[in-house]
Amino acid sequence: MSAAGGGNGVAVRARGLVKRYGDLVAVGGIDFEARSGTCLGLLGPNGAGKTTCIEMLEGLKPPDEGEIEILGRTWRSAPREIRQRIGVQLQETDLLDKLTVLETLRLFRTFYSRGRDVGEVLGLVGLEEKRDAWVEKLSGGQKQRLALGCALVSLPEVLFLDEPTTGLDPQARRRVWEIVEDFKRGGGTVLLTSHYMEEAERLADDLVIVDRGKVIAEGSPAAIIASLGAESIVELRLGDEGADALDDEELAALPGVKEVRRETGAITLAVTATQACMGALLPLLERRAVTLEDLHTHRPTLEDVFVALTGKHLRDE
């Protein structure tokens, strides 16, 4: 399944994708490749252009500029073939409320000339017990898994998932992740959008971080994090007055501090030598008589990279 249709082992290729809505440039020239059998994650905050991008790949929106190749085919030359070979979960879709789980899967199965047995799909997404329940009676997580089932019913080679776990509790989220990992283990390619860094770190082999329609970083999660060049992140929570008592230059002059960022009532340091930094930081606070409300250190995450690159957080919450 893997390299068969992709050519050079690339399952999905996007080059110079542009999409405008009037004056707004939703996607402003994006390139990427998803290698067969891997998961490519598009990570970005709300409104970054992830959905616009993935819907162009799915053939739902024609790009204003750029080229798309899926399994070596283009939408212009082989739309039906592409549709037969991909599976899609849209960011927001309902299914038909008054159909049962089994009826829903069976309906989607008839759209494809080949695919899985619906009973097998029920097993894949763990909904055997709910097979005769109406869709409207399912929990959010179960609905999401049914949507995933509808995407898997055709035995797809490429799976497009647009925020498959948004709004789910951690346990339901992990179940979705397991299903996606199973799919990958079977040789499938996944294109995933998310604004959960944890999800991206766990599922994606390669990441493209987008903001305002542009790629701002790409590579494997580890490589992207390493690009920050920090050993750890130190977060100081000081009262407003405490924060005013320190200025950025003297913080930056501390040993091992690479970068200083301020947010209301808090200061974040990107640090290359954690121990040396802490050794100098605490006496400084002492001298300025600043009370420390809270102090955290953690290994850098994708979120920290994102903040460093854009000054914004991935998630608004």
Add this chain to the structure above:
Amino acid sequence: MSSFNELWELTRTRTLLFLREPEILFWVFIFPMVLAAVLGFAFRNTGPSPNRVCVVGGGDAAALAERLSGAENLEVEHAEDLEEAELELRNGNYDALILPGSPPVVRLDPQRPEADAARLRIELGLAAPPADGDRDPVLELDEVTAIGSRYIDFLFPGLLGLNLMGTGMWSIGFGVADLRKRKILKRMLVTPMRRASLLLSFLLARLVWLFLEVALLTTFGVLVLDVPFRGGLFAFAALSVFGAMIFAGLGLLAASRVRTVEGASGMLNLIMMPMWLASGVFFSYERFPEAVQPVLRLLPLTALNDALRDVMLDGAGLLAVAPELGIQLAWGIVAFLVALNIFRWE
């Protein structure tokens, strides 16, 4: 083969969804039956209603009231007080007042529909010779009961037409708008499903309910309400299918662009409202001014209702209703063509 499977499954799904909505079942099956029964009862033919009149005054008045009391369809009362009697006249409790004299004076409001009948009946009552008189009759009466001329007989085919329109337009218009609004349409578009299958499934499913709807309502009308069914079964069935498809097309047109279910409902009402009133469902469109009648006759529901009445009440064949079929066909073709061309898939 797979495209047949897909069409079959889509149609089955649509039909199931319909049967699983108890509200729809109520509006499609129960409501029209209740409406027909209630209206048929309210406007049943009860024969002529009598006029209440009052002879006012003392003296001669009592004798006059006595003389009129034998008159047909006249309820005669006697009152002394003129002022009180006039008040009752204004309130519509009396249709006329009679003041003794020679000749007696009849006071009434000629604008009121009952006034004419009251006047004639009083005149007849006063003119009648004593009961033993045997004048040559001017007219001879031959009383018959004309089945098919009752209000319910007129109403029923109209209600059937109304139902064909309502169910067709709501089911398709609403169904499509709902699929679009909830992005199910979009979800289907990323599968290899053929777009034509989806649209066709709406029409096929419509035929399934159509059969249930028409069979049930007509049986109810004929067996319970005694509505005549004089036409051929084939002509009637063909007409129903034809009408249902036309309105399916109009429903599709109404929903071809709207993004919300509310938008669809507004659009559907906009299309249907004029026809509820002007297509001769509850009363004949011949009550409208002569000048607009040719236009009313071109409305699709008017054409359907006229044809249904001709077939049900007069036993007309399909050939006889060809002009109405032609009007409908034109609407249907235009509706489908426009709808398919402007249809918003996403």
